[in-house]
Amino acid sequence: MTDGRVTSLAPAKPETSDSAERPQMPGLIAGREPTIVVEHVSKWYGDIVAVSDLTFGIGSGVTALLGPNGAGKSTTLKLLAGLLAPSTGKISILGQPARGKPGAYRALGLVPEQEHIYPFLTGREFVRMNAILQRLPRPDEATERALALVDMTAAADRKLGGYSKGMRQRIKVAAALVHAPAVILMDEPLNGTDPAQRAQLIRLIRELGAAGKTILVSSHVLVEVERFAENILVIVNGKLAAAGDYRAIRERIDEHDHAIRIRADEPRWLAAALISSPATRAVRIDAQGRIIAETNDVRTFYRELPRLARKAQVRLFEVQPADESLTSVFAYLVER
Amino acid sequence: MSVSTDQKFAGSMGAAGQRVAGDGPVATAPPIIEARGLTKRYGGVVALDRLDLRIPRAAIGLLGPNGAGKTTLLRLLLGLTRPTEGTASVLGFDTRSQGTKIRERVGYMPESDCLPMGTTAADFVGHMAEMSGLPARQARQRAADVLYHVGLDEERYRLIRGFSQGMKQRVKLAQAIVHDPDLVFLDEPTNGMDPQGREEMLELIIRIHRTLGIAVVVSSHILEDIERVCDYVVIIDGGRLVLSQPIGDLGPASSDLLVRVDGDVTTFVQRLTQAGLRVDTNPADATGALGEFLVYFDGDRTYDIIRDTAADLGIALRSLRTRSRSLEDLYLGNVTDGAIAEPATVIAEAGRGRA
Amino acid sequence: MVAPETPMSSPAIATAAPARHGEVYDRGYQHYDGPRLGRRHAVSALIRYSMKRALGIKKSWTSKVIPILLYLAVAIVVVIPIGIRAFLPSAGVLEYWDFFGFIFVLEGIFVATIAPEMLCGDRRENVLSLYFSRAITRFDYLLAKLGATAILTLTMSFVPAAIYWLLRQLLEDKPLSALAHNADDLGRIAVAGVLIAFYLGSIGLTISSFTGRKSIAVAIIIIGFLVSTTLAYTLAAAVEDDTLQRFFVFLSPTDVIEGFVFRLFDQPVFEDEFGEAFGLTEYVAGMLVVIAACCGIMYWRYVPND
Numbered sequence: 001m002t003d004g005r006v007t008s009l010a011p012a013k014p015e016t017s018d019s020a021e022r023p024q025m026p027g028l029i030a031g032r033e034p035t036i037v038v039e040h041v042s043k044w045y046g047d048i049v050a051v052s053d054l055t056f057g058i059g060s061g062v063t064a065l066l067g068p069n070g071a072g073k074s075t076t077l078k079l080l081a082g083l084l085a086p087s088t089g090k091i092s093i094l095g096q097p098a099r100g101k102p103g104a105y106r107a108l109g110l111v112p113e114q115e116h117i118y119p120f121l122t123g124r125e126f127v128r129m130n131a132i133l134q135r136l137p138r139p140d141e142a143t144e145r146a147l148a149l150v151d152m153t154a155a156a157d158r159k160l161g162g163y164s165k166g167m168r169q170r171i172k173v174a175a176a177l178v179h180a181p182a183v184i185l186m187d188e189p190l191n192g193t194d195p196a197q198r199a200q201l202i203r204l205i206r207e208l209g210a211a212g213k214t215i216l217v218s219s220h221v222l223v224e225v226e227r228f229a230e231n232i233l234v235i236v237n238g239k240l241a242a243a244g245d246y247r248a249i250r251e252r253i254d255e256h257d258h259a260i261r262i263r264a265d266e267p268r269w270l271a272a273a274l275i276s277s278p279a280t281r282a283v284r285i286d287a288q289g290r291i292i293a294e295t296n297d298v299r300t301f302y303r304e305l306p307r308l309a310r311k312a313q314v315r316l317f318e319v320q321p322a323d324e325s326l327t328s329v330f331a332y333l334v335e336r
Numbered sequence: 337m338s339v340s341t342d343q344k345f346a347g348s349m350g351a352a353g354q355r356v357a358g359d360g361p362v363a364t365a366p367p368i369i370e371a372r373g374l375t376k377r378y379g380g381v382v383a384l385d386r387l388d389l390r391i392p393r394a395a396i397g398l399l400g401p402n403g404a405g406k407t408t409l410l411r412l413l414l415g416l417t418r419p420t421e422g423t424a425s426v427l428g429f430d431t432r433s434q435g436t437k438i439r440e441r442v443g444y445m446p447e448s449d450c451l452p453m454g455t456t457a458a459d460f461v462g463h464m465a466e467m468s469g470l471p472a473r474q475a476r477q478r479a480a481d482v483l484y485h486v487g488l489d490e491e492r493y494r495l496i497r498g499f500s501q502g503m504k505q506r507v508k509l510a511q512a513i514v515h516d517p518d519l520v521f522l523d524e525p526t527n528g529m530d531p532q533g534r535e536e537m538l539e540l541i542i543r544i545h546r547t548l549g550i551a552v553v554v555s556s557h558i559l560e561d562i563e564r565v566c567d568y569v570v571i572i573d574g575g576r577l578v579l580s581q582p583i584g585d586l587g588p589a590s591s592d593l594l595v596r597v598d599g600d601v602t603t604f605v606q607r608l609t610q611a612g613l614r615v616d617t618n619p620a621d622a623t624g625a626l627g628e629f630l631v632y633f634d635g636d637r638t639y640d641i642i643r644d645t646a647a648d649l650g651i652a653l654r655s656l657r658t659r660s661r662s663l664e665d666l667y668l669g670n671v672t673d674g675a676i677a678e679p680a681t682v683i684a685e686a687g688r689g690r691a
Numbered sequence: 692m693v694a695p696e697t698p699m700s701s702p703a704i705a706t707a708a709p710a711r712h713g714e715v716y717d718r719g720y721q722h723y724d725g726p727r728l729g730r731r732h733a734v735s736a737l738i739r740y741s742m743k744r745a746l747g748i749k750k751s752w753t754s755k756v757i758p759i760l761l762y763l764a765v766a767i768v769v770v771i772p773i774g775i776r777a778f779l780p781s782a783g784v785l786e787y788w789d790f791f792g793f794i795f796v797l798e799g800i801f802v803a804t805i806a807p808e809m810l811c812g813d814r815r816e817n818v819l820s821l822y823f824s825r826a827i828t829r830f831d832y833l834l835a836k837l838g839a840t841a842i843l844t845l846t847m848s849f850v851p852a853a854i855y856w857l858l859r860q861l862l863e864d865k866p867l868s869a870l871a872h873n874a875d876d877l878g879r880i881a882v883a884g885v886l887i888a889f890y891l892g893s894i895g896l897t898i899s900s901f902t903g904r905k906s907i908a909v910a911i912i913i914i915g916f917l918v919s920t921t922l923a924y925t926l927a928a929a930v931e932d933d934t935l936q937r938f939f940v941f942l943s944p945t946d947v948i949e950g951f952v953f954r955l956f957d958q959p960v961f962e963d964e965f966g967e968a969f970g971l972t973e974y975v976a977g978m979l980v981v982i983a984a985c986c987g988i989m990y991w992r993y994v995p996n997d
Contacts, residue, residue, distance in 0.1 A: 195667050196668060199664065220528075221560065302654050306643045306647040
C-alpha cells in the first residue's frame with residue numbers, strides 16, 4: 001500500500017523499469033489523485049541552480065518537505081505557491097497552472113517563513129484582510145473560524161507588532177486557512193512556537209491532513225515531523241533525493257539490515273521460533289532480555305511474527321524497529 | 337524518580353566535581369544557581385514572581401511558554417538587570433553586587449543574531465576572549481582552538497558575513513565558551529539549524545557538559561533537544577516556578593499501546609473492537625507517530641488479541657509499544673495554558689530596547 | 692601563533708600521532724588555566740580593538756581609504772609650511788592658532804568617520820548583547836569607546852601640531868635653545884589638542900549613539916558641524932540682548948574652538964557676530980560642559996534605568 005522511492009543523487013541515472021509496484025510519479029501514494037504535479041521543474045538564479053529537474057506528485061494528506069539548509073526547500077515552496085516562475089518545467093495544482101491563474105491561488109494557502117507581517121494591524125484585521133482578498137462572501141465568519149482553529153481568538157485584537165514569535169506563526173496559519181483552501185503550503189510553521197503551541201499546531205496539521213487537505217510542510221525537527229507526516233519529499237542539493245513513505249524508503253535502503261527489537265514473556269521460545277523463519281537472518285537476546293532480530297525481508301518478517309508468536313504461545317509486549325525513525329532515514333539519505 | 341535517573345544524575349555531578357576541585361570559588365557551594373523570592377516587575381507587568389530556585393551543577397533545561405520570563409531570568413542571573421525584589425546568586429556570586437565576577441566565569445549564547453558581519457570568526461572570538469580578561473596571545477590561541485572544536489576550521493579566517501546560519505550558531509557557541517567558563521547559558525542554540533547541524537550542535541553541548549564538566553543551562557522550545565542534552569529541568573510559567581527536578585527515565589506514560597500495522601487497517605481495528613478492545617485511530621494528543629493508533633490497555637489479553645488478530649488476518653505487525661512518559665507530558669501537565677500565554681514581558685523588554 | 696608556554700598547546704602536540712584517527716573534537720580541548728586579567732584588561736582590549744576597526748585595519752581597502760586620505764591631508768598641512776619656511780626663510784610663518792584652524796576641518800571629518808564606526812555597528816548588529824555579557828559594565832564599554840575615539844582624534848590634532856612645533860624649532864638657528872625656549876607653546880598645543888579631541892569626539896559619539904546606521908550618523912555629524920555655525924549666527928542676529936547674544940557662540944563648535952585656540956595663545960579675539968568674545972576660562976568651561984553633557988546623554992542611552 002505504501003511506497004517510497006530513493007532517487008540517486010548521481011547525475012542522469014536512467015529510470016529503471018523494475019517498478020510494477022512503483023507509482024508513475026515519485027512521492028505519490030498509489031491510488032491517490034495528485035493534487036500537486038511537478039514535472040521537470042528547474043529554477044536558476046543567474047548561474048546558481050536552486051532546484052534542478054524536480055518531478056513529483058503530492059496527493060491529499062500531509063507531506064513533509066525535508067532537506068539540509070540551502071537545499072532548495074524554500075524555492076520549491078515558492079514555486080508551488082506561484083510566487084516564482086520555474087525556469088523550465090511545469091507545475092499544476094488541482095489541474096491548473098500554479099502561476100498566473102486565479103483559480104490556483106484560490107485553492108492554495110501559504111504560510112510563509114518570513115516574519116514580514118504588518119505590525120500595525122491587529123491579528124483579526126490581518127486574517128480578515130486575507131478573507132477579503134480572497135473575496136469570501138462572509139469574511140467575518142471565515143475570520144472567526146480561522147482564528148478559533150489556531151486558538152487565537154483571545155489575542156486577535158492585539159497588534160501584530162506585539163505578538164510573540166509563536167503567535168505570529170499561528171496568525172499566519174489562520175490567514176492561510178481563512179478561505180479553506182484544498183492545498184496548504186507551510187514553511188517552517190513550528191519555528192519559534194513553544195511546546196504547547198507546537199503540540200497544538202501538530203494536532204491541527206494532522207487533522208487537516210485527515211480531513212483530506214493536501215498539506216506540504218517544511219521542517220527541520222524530524223521527531224516532530226514524524227508525528228504529522230509519513231510521506232516525505234527530501235531535497236538535497238536542489239535535487240529530489242527521496243519521495244514517499246519514510247518507512248518504505250527505509251526498506252529501499254538495502255545496505256543496512258533491519259534490526260527489530262522485541263519484548264516478550266518467553267524470549268527464548270520466540271527466538272527459537274523466529275530463527276526457523278527464512279525471513280530472519282539472525283537473532284540474539286540482549287542484556288535486558290529483549291530479542292534483537294535481524295532481517296533483510298521486513299515485510300515477510302513482520303507478517304510472520306504474530307503467527308510464530310502465537311504458535312510458540314509467546315505474548316508480545318513490544319515490537320519496535322530499531323532504526324526506522326525518520327531521523328535515521330534522513331541521515332541515510334543525506335549521507336550519501 | 338527511578339534509580340537509573342539518580343545514577344545518571346550522580347554521574348554528571350561526579351564529572352563536575354573533578355572540575356571544581358582545582359577551581360576556587362565554586363568548590364564550596366553545590367548549587368550553581370540559587371534564588372530567593374526573585375521578583376522582577378517592569379512598570380506594572382510582573383515578569384518574574386517570587387522565584388525560589390536551587391539548581392545543582394548539571395545540564396539544565398530551562399522551559400516555559402513564550403513570555404514566561406525565561407529571558408528575564410537569564411538577564412537577572414547574568415547581572416544585567418536588577419531584581420525588583422529578592423536575591424539570586426550564580427556560582428556563589430551575588431547577581432546584584434558581583435555581576436562582573438559572574439560574567440567573568442559564565443558564557444552566554446543569545447538567541448538573536450549578535451555577530452559583527454565584517455569580522456573574521458577568529459578575530460571576533462579572540463576579541464571576546466580578551467573581553468573576558470584573557471591576555472591577547474592566549475585569547476587568540478583559545479579562539480583558534482575553540483573554533484576548531486566547534487567545527488570551524490579554515491572558515492575561521494573568513495568574514496562572518498559569508499557564514500551559513502549553522503556556522504553562525506557555532507561562532508556564537510565558540511564565543512560563549514572561549515574563556516573556559518564554569519557555566520554557559522545557551523538560548524535556543526539549535527535555532528534555524530537543519531537536522532544535521534542540530535545533531536552536531538547537540539553533540540557539542542553534550543560534550544561541553546560531560547567531557548569538560550561545564551554546567552550548561554539550555555533554553556529551548558524543542559523538548560527533544562532538552563531530553564537529549566539535559567539531566568535536570570526547570571519549568572517556569574507566567575513568571576512562576578512550576579517545576580525543578582532531575583530528568584531521566586520518566587517511566588511509561590500509561591500502559592495503553594501504540595500499534596502500527598501494514599495492510600487493511602480498518603478491518604484490523606474492527607476485529608480489535610469486536611474482541612472488546614477500545615481503539616482510537618487518531619488520538620487527540622497526537623503524541624505517537626502518524627500511522628500509529630492507540631489501543632487502550634485492558635489486561636494481558638490486550639497483547640494476545642493484537643497478536644492473534646494480526647496472525648489471523650496475515651497482517652504485518654510493524655510496531656507495538658507503550659509510550660514512555662516524555663518531557664512533553666511533564667511540560668503539558670504542568671504548564672497551565674501555554675497556547676494563549678500573553679507575552680507581556682516580551683513586550684516590556686522589547687519596549688526598553690536600548691539594551 | 693603557537694606560544695610554547697601556553698598550557699593548552701603542549702598536550703595536543705604530545706598526542707598528535709595516535710590522535711590521527713580520532714574524531715576531531717577529541718583532540719584535546721583543554722581547560723584554560725592561564726591568567727585572567729579582568730575588567731581593566733577588557734577595557735584596554737576594547738580600546739585597542741575599536742581603534743583598529745575604526746581605522747579599517749584588518750578590513751577591506753574601502754574602509755581604510757578615508758582615514759589614510761585624512762592623515763595624508765594633515766601631513767600636507769604640516770609639510771608645506773615647513774617646506775616654505777625651510778626654503779624661503781623670509782616668508783611668513785604659519786602660526787599655531789592658524790595651524791589648528793586648518794586641521795580643525797580635517798579633524799571634524801575624521802571624527803565624523805570614526806565615531807559612528809565606534810558605536811553604530813555594535814548596536815545595529817546586536818553585538819552589544821555579547822559585550823554586556825562579558826566582564827565589563829556598560830559604563831566600562833562607554834569609557835573604552837570614548838577613550839578610543841579621543842586617542843584617535845589626538846593623532847589628528849595634538850600629534851601633527853606637536854610635530855609641526857618640533858620641526859619649526861629644528862629650523863631655527865639654534866634648535867636646542869629654541870626647543871627649550873618655546874616649550875610653553877608645546878604645552879599649549881597639548882592642552883588644545885586634548886581638549887579639542889574630547890570635545891569633538893564626545894559630540895560625534897553622542898550623535899552616533901542614537902542610530903544603528905553608520906551612514907546616517909556620518910551625515911548627521913557632518914551636517915551638524917556645518918549647520919550649527921549658521922544656526923548660531925542666525926539666532927545671535929535675532930536676539931537684541933547683548934549679554935544673551937554672546938552665549939550663542941557655544942552652539943557653534945567651530946567658533947568655540949577658534950575662540951579657545953586664540954585665547955590660549957594669547958591672541959586678540961575681535962568682536963564678531965556674537966558680540967564681544969569670551970575669555971579662555973569661559974571657552975574651556977563651555978567645552979567641558981558639552982563633554983560632560985555628552986557623557987551624560989550616552990550614559991542614559993546605554994545604561995538601563997532599572
